[in-house]
Amino acid sequence: MSVALNKRPFDLGKAAYLGLNLLLLAFLLVPIAIILVFALNPTPYISFPPVGITLHWFDKFFETGDFMRSLWLSLWIAACVLVLSVVIGGACALALARGHLPGQAFLTAFFMSPLMLPAILTGLALFQSYLLAGIGRPVWGLIMAHTLIAVPYVLRTTLAVLHNFDRRIEEAASVLGASPARVFFEVTLPLIQPGVFAGGVFAFIVSFDQFPVSLFLVVPKGETLPVVLFNYMKFDLDGAIAAASMVSILLALAVVLTLEKLIGLKAYVKL
C-alpha cells in the first residue's frame, strides 16, 4: 500500500514544462557551444565536426595588441559605467519612489527612454552633439554615453525593490534615534542593495557588450572590444573572433559570480 502511494503517476503537464525548459536552455546555450567549438577548432573557419583541438586562436587573441588594448578599455569603461549608473540610477529610483515628485510617471518614462530609442540613433545623436560642442570623442564621452544606456537597468531593478520596501523599518530606526544619514546607510541601502547591484551587473554587461552606441564614439586606437571584433570580422573571420567571444563571456560570468559572492545577488530572486 505504502509502495503504491509513493509511486508518482506520470504527469504530462510537468513533463511538457520540463521539456520546454530544456528546449529554452538549449536555445540559449547552443550558440555558445558553437562558438566554443569554433574557438578550439584549428581551421580558420567554422567547420563541423571539428578536425582537432587547439588553443592557437586564444594565443592569437591574447597576443594581438589591438584585441588586448580594446579588451582593457572595454573593462575600464564598463567598470566606470557600473559605478556611475549605480549612483545615478539608484538616486533617481529613490527620488522617483520617495520624492512625491510632480509628473512621476512622465519622469519614470523619461529616464527609461534611452531603452526605447534604437541605440544606433542614440550613438549618432551623441556623436553629433559632441562634435557640435567641440569636445571631440573623449573616453569620458563614451563612458557618459554608455551610462545613459545603462541607467534605466539600475533604475528599474531598484524601483522594483523600493516598491516592496517596508518603510516602517526606517521609521523604527528614526524613532530609535538614528540620523537620516545613518538610516540611509544602515537600513535603506542594505535593503535595496540587491536591486541596485543587480542593475549594476546589467549595466556592466550592457556597457561591455555595447556596440551601436560605441560605433560612432570610438576614436582611432581607442576602440572598444565589440567595435574591434566587428571590424576584424569584415576582413579576417577566423577563430580569434570566437576566442574573443569566449573570453568576453567568461569575463562577464566572472563579474556576475564575484558580485554574487561579495553582495549576494540571490536575494534579488526574492523580489
Added chain:
Amino acid sequence: MISRHRVSRRTMLRAGAGLAAAASFAAPAILHAETKTLKITTWGGKWGDIMKATVLPGFEKEHGCTVSADQAFPYVPKLQVSPRNDPLYDVLHTNSNEQWLAVVDGLVMDKITAKEVPNVADVYPYAVSDKIVGVSIFTSAIGLGYRTDKGITPPKSWKDLADPKLAGARGGYLIPVNSLGQCHLMMLGKVYGKGLQDLDAAYKALEQLKPIKLVDFTGQMEKMLLSAEVVEGVIHDSGVYRYEGANRQPVDFCSPSEGVMALEQVLNVTPGSKVKELAFAYIDYMLRPDVQKLLAEGVWYSPANKKVKLEEKYDAKLLTTPQKVATLIQPDWKWYNARKDDIDARVTKILKG
C-alpha cells in the same frame, strides 16, 4: 634712483642668453604643438597590419606629422555628421560606391589631379576615369572563386554560377550592404540583358540563382569557400590569391569571359580639411611605386601606378598591364546610388524566399 633700475648691457646680454636657453628648452614642446595630424580612414585585416607597421610610420617620418587612422566603420555617415569646415577626416578611403555617396553631399572633392598629386600622372586611366571620384590607388577584379577539389568544371562565364549542380552551394552577397553584390547584380544585367543598367534582366537572372548562400562581407565569402560551404561564389581576386603559397588552399579564381568588375580602393580629400596639402601628400605617397609594391604584394591588390614592377608571381595574376586593365568594367555608381532604395527593396523581395 633711476640709475639703479637702468638696464645695463651685461644684464641685457644675460637676459637674452636666458631667453635663448628657455626657447631652446621649450622648442620640443613648440614643435610638438605644431605637429600636424592627418586624419584618415583605412581598412583593417592584413592591409591594416601593413599600414600600421610600415606605411603610416614611413609617411609620419617623411612629413613630420602624425596620422590618426580610423578603422571603425561607417565612415561616410560619420563624415556627414561632422562639421564641413572641420571634417572628421582629411582623407577618405572607401570603395568607389561610397565616394559617390559622399561627393553628392559635397563631403569630398570631385577630382584629384596631377597638379595636386604628382603621381596621378602615372596611374592607369581607370584610376581617374569619369567613373571615379577622387583617385583609385588600387583595384581588385570581381569574378568567381571556386573550389578545385569538388569535381566542378572550372567556371569561364558569369553564367556558370547558375549551373543547377551548384544549387545551395553557390555564394553571393546581401546586395543592399555589399558593393560586390551590387556589382554582381549589374553584371547580371550585362550578361543576361542589354547592359549593366538592365535591371529587369538582372532581377530575372538573380531569381534563377536561388538557392544561394548570402554573406555580408567578403571575408565571410573567403571562409565559406575555404570550408567548402560554398563551392563557387562571387569574390574579388585578392580574396582568393591570398591563399597562395604556404596558405595554399584548394581554391582558385576565374576572370569570366564577359569581363571582371572593378573593386577600386579610392582615396579622396575632404574640401574642409585644415591640412589639405598634407592630405594630397599622403595620396601621392600612397601612389608612390615602392608603397604600391609593398601593399600590392602584401594583400594581392592590383596597383594603379603603371610604373610599379611586381615580383613574377604577383605580376602573373594581378592587373599590371594595359591589356589586363582593359578587362576591368567600372560601374556607374552615381546611377546605381540614385536608385539604390528601389533596388534594395526588389532584391530583398527576390532573395527572401
